[in-house]
Amino acid sequence: MRKPGSRRSRQRRLGDALAAVLALLASAAADAQCEELRPFKIVGDAIPAALTETAGDATRGRAIILDRRLGACLLCHTGPFPEEKFQGTLAPDLTGAGSRWSEGELRLRLVDPTRLNPQTTMPAYYRVEGLTRVAQAWRGKPVLTAEQIEDVVAFLSSLRD
Template identity: 40%
Template sequence: MRFTTLTLAAALCAGAATASEVAPGDVVFNGSAVEASLTGVAGNADEGMKVYSSKKMGNCIACHQISSVDAPFPGNVGPSLDGVGDRWNVAELRGILVNSKMTFEGTVMPAYYRVDGFIRPGNRYTGKAADDTFGPLLEAQQIEDLVAFLSTLKE
């Protein structure tokens, strides 16, 4: 009984910490922009740089280069992110990161904060595809951090 009570208390505390976080299915688009913060907490540009450059997080660097970032093998599939903070406002950047398909139809850029609407062909062929209970590629705060970082990239 004691273990159950402690587990329940920990779960309630964890839920309270993320109570203001917008769930992926509840994100509101205004056209292709997302006006409201996903967390209500300002993004941290230094943490956003880590999301951009880390292969274990956003891995943006696999497709996009930034000339001021000295990194081996930056990608060139997507456009350069130099000056992206001048080309897009914060809401537009957030919208592109949440679901790039809302801005760029047919893009190969992943929707980093989307969890539904995917085609799972493995079940039809093998019955062994993962279930549909997976989370977004990036957490809400990682999106906000990445927006903060990209906003600093001015011409």
């Protein structure tokens, strides 16, 4: 029988503690990584480069626009969505958005429209800095992920007059 204070058991306990600390650090790093925004570059009134390597999916983008817990775009906007009876009248109609704006212009208008108009009613969908009293559940998180931004850009670009 080994005594509790023996060298082997102390070594093992030290090993366990070390493993636990490393696991904690790794998960913290993963959290930080998943919440850190992808860098983007504004050129003129656009973000020409996509935020992700994989292209956005227009079908998913359409669903994000309609989903009140994701884009919730139709709270304020109207658009070509016959299944949504209640659409907002605060903001421009999204019909033909892809004819009016390039992909890059749409991307900046989603990511942070206050860069173009500080007084705009449109929320910044990919920004976590410079916000006030954000509720605990949403703190440090953008409204949409980089992938979701690209999905919405892909769908809006497909809306041609």
